[in-house]
Amino acid sequence: MTKIFLIAKNSAREAFRQKLVSLILAAAVALTLFSMWAMKLDLGHEQLKFTANFTAGALGFFGAVVSVVLTCRLFYSEIENRTAATLLARPVSRFQFVAGKLAGVAAMLAIFALAVLLAGAIPLFLTRQKLGLLPDEMFLGGRPDLKWAGYAVFGFLQYVKLVAIAAMACLVCAASRSMVFAIIASFMVCAAAVVSCSEFFSGGGFLLNAALYIVPDFDIFENSIGFIFGGVNWAQFFAAFFYGVIYIFAFLILSVWAFASREI
Amino acid sequence: MESVIEISRLTKYFRSGIRGILVRALNEVSFAVRRGEIFGLLGPNGAGKSTAIKIMLGLLKQNSGECRIFGEKIGEKTKSKIGYLPEAPNFYGFLTAKELVKFYAQMSGMRSADAEISAENALSLAGLSDCQDRPLSTFSKGMLQRAGLAAAVAHDPELVILDEPNSGLDPIGMSDMKDLILRLKASGKTVLICSHMLREVEQICDSVAILYKGEVAAFGALDEILGRNSEALIRVKNPTEKFFGAVEKSAAEFGADLKVEKGGGSLADFFNKIVFERRGK
Numbered sequence: 001m002t003k004i005f006l007i008a009k010n011s012a013r014e015a016f017r018q019k020l021v022s023l024i025l026a027a028a029v030a031l032t033l034f035s036m037w038a039m040k041l042d043l044g045h046e047q048l049k050f051t052a053n054f055t056a057g058a059l060g061f062f063g064a065v066v067s068v069v070l071t072c073r074l075f076y077s078e079i080e081n082r083t084a085a086t087l088l089a090r091p092v093s094r095f096q097f098v099a100g101k102l103a104g105v106a107a108m109l110a111i112f113a114l115a116v117l118l119a120g121a122i123p124l125f126l127t128r129q130k131l132g133l134l135p136d137e138m139f140l141g142g143r144p145d146l147k148w149a150g151y152a153v154f155g156f157l158q159y160v161k162l163v164a165i166a167a168m169a170c171l172v173c174a175a176s177r178s179m180v181f182a183i184i185a186s187f188m189v190c191a192a193a194v195v196s197c198s199e200f201f202s203g204g205g206f207l208l209n210a211a212l213y214i215v216p217d218f219d220i221f222e223n224s225i226g227f228i229f230g231g232v233n234w235a236q237f238f239a240a241f242f243y244g245v246i247y248i249f250a251f252l253i254l255s256v257w258a259f260a261s262r263e264i
Numbered sequence: 265m266e267s268v269i270e271i272s273r274l275t276k277y278f279r280s281g282i283r284g285i286l287v288r289a290l291n292e293v294s295f296a297v298r299r300g301e302i303f304g305l306l307g308p309n310g311a312g313k314s315t316a317i318k319i320m321l322g323l324l325k326q327n328s329g330e331c332r333i334f335g336e337k338i339g340e341k342t343k344s345k346i347g348y349l350p351e352a353p354n355f356y357g358f359l360t361a362k363e364l365v366k367f368y369a370q371m372s373g374m375r376s377a378d379a380e381i382s383a384e385n386a387l388s389l390a391g392l393s394d395c396q397d398r399p400l401s402t403f404s405k406g407m408l409q410r411a412g413l414a415a416a417v418a419h420d421p422e423l424v425i426l427d428e429p430n431s432g433l434d435p436i437g438m439s440d441m442k443d444l445i446l447r448l449k450a451s452g453k454t455v456l457i458c459s460h461m462l463r464e465v466e467q468i469c470d471s472v473a474i475l476y477k478g479e480v481a482a483f484g485a486l487d488e489i490l491g492r493n494s495e496a497l498i499r500v501k502n503p504t505e506k507f508f509g510a511v512e513k514s515a516a517e518f519g520a521d522l523k524v525e526k527g528g529g530s531l532a533d534f535f536n537k538i539v540f541e542r543r544g545k
Contacts, residue, residue, distance in 0.1 A: 003371060085318070085350060086350050089321040089322070089343065089348040091343040263318075263324050264323045
């Protein structure tokens with residue numbers, strides 16, 4: 001575990017230094033804060049949901065981009081710079097190397113998700129304050145109630161989803177021969193997972209149907225946005241959480257298997 | 265003497281291009297490195313030196329043949345006894361020299377506190393004590409090479425593999441590196457050097473193997489392959505033709521068949537002879 005932790009620590013430090021990641025984080029935070037503009041619109045009781053959707057969109061889209069790009073860059077820079085060779089010449093197993101890289105990316109993603117969620121909390125808080133000043137009769141379906149615990153759990157599940165995307169990218173990296181191919185292939189797999197697998201592969205042949213069982217269906221994570229207003233449905237939370245964790249470990253094991261036969 | 269590295273009929277193929285044509289990198293390569301010696305693995309570019317080293321380190325798998333380190337197949341246990349300096353090392357630029365050496369020492373199985381002390385000692389040995397807290401991104405190529413050497417020896421390995429250790433070093437740096445390698449030998453370590461700097465190799469190596477196009481062209485103790493045991497070399501400053509004549513005449517009086525020539529054979533001469541002979545085949 002010590003070796004995995006040390007590799008993860010170095011990977012996370014390297015990730016923090018990636019300018020591209022900082023730019024994407026800045027764009028995600030900016031987009032989230034931009035939802036404050038919605039406060040000037042009069043969307044009635046839908047205004048709070050509109051603001052929450054902005055945060056969810058920024059976290060989902062930019063988070064997926066960061067997951068894929070960061071994983072591919074960290075993985076390939078080690079191979080191209082030959083630091084992987086120096087490391088694997090030590091008593092470090094391929095599992096420790098891949099797990100350490102993934103853990104490093106996961107640490108960076110935690111900071112990314114936290115920053116976007118905190119930025120998203122500002123317009124949500126202000127919108128709720130604004131709506132709180134309005135009389136009850138303005139809300140036909142009842143006054144929308146913002147649950148901060150639900151918001152945190154939603155954020156956590158989105159984070160699990162981002163780590164699952166990173167694990168998928170890890171597998172693609174371990175099996176591919178160039179960084180560009182790895183990034184493109186990872187985005188395709190990610191798109192398949194986000195745009196509901198059944199739609200993405202509908203009408204496909206045997207191989208595409210088989211892919212349905214390999215690529216996770218991220219709809220299970222997207223449904224958790226309802227936690228923000230309706231409170232946490234724990235059965236739904238655990239189903240999504242374990243679904244994500246199983247996929248993360250499955251992709252990690254497959255990545256190690258693919259990387260084990262790779263000549264450095 | 266006990267062999268630290270035993271390479272026996274090692275063969276390695278690579279697939280090249282879209283059609284996957286097989287390219288032979290090593291063909292039935294055999295040699296052995298004895299404990300406590302400095303061994304030079306030599307050869308022109310593309311001879312298969314790096315492939316052989318990567319197989320020794322477990323980074324590549326051979327197609328056939330055997331590679332044993334400390335009498336065992338390469339694994340976690342044997343790797344902890346090896347220190348490796350890659351050619352033109354590229355390290356995490358954001359780490360300081362001390363952090364880097366400590367990191368690699370920990371990766372070799374040392375505890376954090378022990379690794380810290382070892383890192384300081386190894387950096388002192390490499391002459392980098394003054395800049396151990398500087399980020400590696402500010403280091404020159406030569407300083408990186410020294411930091412790499414410190415990282416290779418910090419965990420006190422029994423076998424040190426150095427791939428082009430003089431790469432990027434100035435003459436003073438090369439001289440320091442030579443001293444460091446000799447100090448490693450004096451402390452009982454076995455050192456394998458892969459280098460193009462034949463003059464430096466000749467000065468410090470006990471044995472060499474010369475690879476050419478994936479085959480062993482020559483292998484043995486340096487004194488033997490250069491014929492130093494069957495011939496004597498007398499260095500004379502400012503010899504004159506009269507001196508040559510007098511020495512040959514006096515040797516003849518003792519029944520010795522002496523031929524005095526200017527200069528002497530070097531490893532570089534021998535290396536070139538071997539490579540040109542092979543090219544001519």
